[in-house]
Amino acid sequence: MTQPPKSSTAPPGTAVPTMPALPPQSGRSGAPTPRRTPDATPARRTALAEGVDQLRAAATTEPGRLRAIGALLAVLVVAFGAVAAWQTDSRATAAGDVLHHSQPLSSDAADIYRSLADANTMAASGYLAGLDETPATRTQYEKDVRNAASKLVTAAANADPGSSSATYIKQLNELLPEYKGLVESARANNRQGFPVGGAYLRAANDTMQNQMLPKAQDLYKNENERLSADYGNATPYPWFAIALGLLALGGLTWAQRRNYQRTNRVLNGGLVAASAATAVVLLWVVVGHTVARAGLNDSYDHGVKSLTVLHDARIASLKARSDENLILVSRGSETTTLPDKQVVDTYDWGYDQQIAALGKGLKLADSLADDSAGRKPVAVANSSMKVWISRHAKVSENNELGKYDDAREGVIGAKDATAECFNSVDASLNSALIQETKEFQQSAGDGLDAMTGLTVGAAVLAALGAAGAVLGIGRRLSEYR
């Protein structure tokens, strides 16, 4: 650092137009040029070294500093814009995925789960009814199977190859025809009057409840995890962009203050424009995200959580219903030994478990519902469930007493049967699901709307801001020409 100031002068050449303007009053006694050697020829110096020299030289003069400040501000504003655009874009994409991709897939998976459970319930009811099987039951069964099959195709198209979801879908696809074969054998044997039909139905029920439904449930859980992950990507504030924005705004303020101190001019048009643009983008990013987060969080709390609880409750009611039918189909063919060595009828016990799960689910759904539109169907389902339980007690009593026909009538009969209660629970839960899906779409849609245009807006405004900063500095710089 001992070279005289003159020595910092680069070799004369057209490549360094700013150098001749270097004023002696720059004052810096030792602008460093460490690589310089007296005999060095220009050809030997690297472009980098020359650049460094130029910068160093520039920093020693006011126009040089102004240029540096201008460049820095422009870079800051552009970086802010770019980061803001990138971060909001990734969040908007995730929010869009929630609304248009992962939630519909989660809903589809729930639908597969429900269709399968419903098909099983319809098969059991139809079997118990035997010759009295209604076309509605039969049609519903076929519709459920078709629905599950077609939704599995959609799910397969959206599952990553080799993922656990893909495995579940493959297994469900294999089990579905197997299940249907068992149900049809059950039906054919029942028509012949052979009790082996009941054994086929139990085998079908076992395939469904112990193999297919757990897989459908896991698939549903996977899709819900994907949904949660999308929420996780959509909701955090873009802190990096906000920090850059504040930095850019700070830089612009400082530059204007410096300008004011040196020139006594209050306003520099370009810099003011740049500050305004930066402030607008920053505000937009913060407010837009806050609104979007509120919408998404609301859609999660009141939509997704409620939907999950309602789906689970509905599955429980379907399982309870098929178990209730199977109590009368199996007629004591299958018992389960509980951990306390108590021997119970497998389906009687299954019914008790599922009804308890339904009760719990409805209680939870009621606490999650945020308005009367959501609470009302849950309340209806709850009161229907209570009637169901009391009627089932009567069915059990009749069955215990050997009044089989009365018991059967109590399950699938036209009047005062548990069928009525189950149908009411199912219909209420369905309308609750429709209501919550609507609320979800509303909230998530609002959230997504709050980010509309933010990406492009941030990019355009940041570009304008950068231009403003450059022009503003350029205006000052021109005074030195």
Place this chain on the structure above:
Amino acid sequence: MRARSDLFRRLSAVRRVRAGLRGWGGVGAMAVVCVLAVAFVLLLPLTQSRGEAGADLGGQQTVQGTQARAPKCDEATVQDQSPSPSDADGTTIDAIKTRGYLNVGVDQNSYSWGYRNPNGSSGALEGFDIDVVTAIAKNIFGSSYSPEKVRFRAIPTDQRIPAIQKKTVDMVVRTMTINCERAAKVAFSAPYFVTGQQVLAPKVSTITGHNDTLADKKVCSAKGSTAYERLDADKTAHTLPASVDIKDTVPNQLDCLVKLQLGETDAVVTDGALAASLAAQDPTVELKGAAFTTEYYGVAMNLNATDLVRRVNRVLETYRTSTGPDGWHASYTKWLLPTLRADSKSADPPTPHYK
């Protein structure tokens, strides 16, 4: 009660021996010991042969159990321990009449034995066991009998004995084999049907019965059933090839037919009566070979319901010999003849012996 007094007698005999062989007491004790020893020696060969059949009891256990029960119960003659028939009413029968209906535990899924015909006009239960119940109810209620006088309850296999002990039902008529273990807990009527474990396989199968043709085949049986225990014992005793796969066990023998039809198993082992009920539901399967055990079905009742047991025995006596449309033979012809055929050992009712 009887068992306890027996035990008491033996214990007192031992005590008297210990007290010293004095006077008539000593002679009496010697006599009792001699009688017990003779009875034990005479019954020993029988217990050993039954030891093979009763696979659920280990060898050591069998001997011990027989020692304690030797004068009371023997698997070979347990079906002959029912009290003699009588028409007399008693507290149990009076209670049933007062109640106005008979509670009977039956199987409702056993084709030809007790099942609900979904295509029947009334959806009522029908089958061989149901005919037996009807005969009993007709006798108890006499002229006031109507089908409403019987309440049929679906009792799972493993709940038959608890249901009788808890008096949930008056009797169980459910293809229930008479054996010592059960006879200690419930009272059996004289036998109304004789059958034995038998192999059921597709008509086209190479399996010919309970023999080496089962090698490398999968054989299905109901969980915890006599059939499974017997197969397991036969494999251990090498009367069946070690390659017979008996891992397939299911909750109900009907599930074996499902497995057979789906090709998941090669043969089913269950008692001939139930195998016949399976064969009746599928014309492509048949009974293979003769029954390889002998088992008797009895009506099971509460241990204290001696009046009812005697009455049932009286009903069965008439029922067995009746040649009318309500008799044993008519019922056999209707439900079992098509699959068990006339040359089966089941084709005639067993001859009853009473205690």
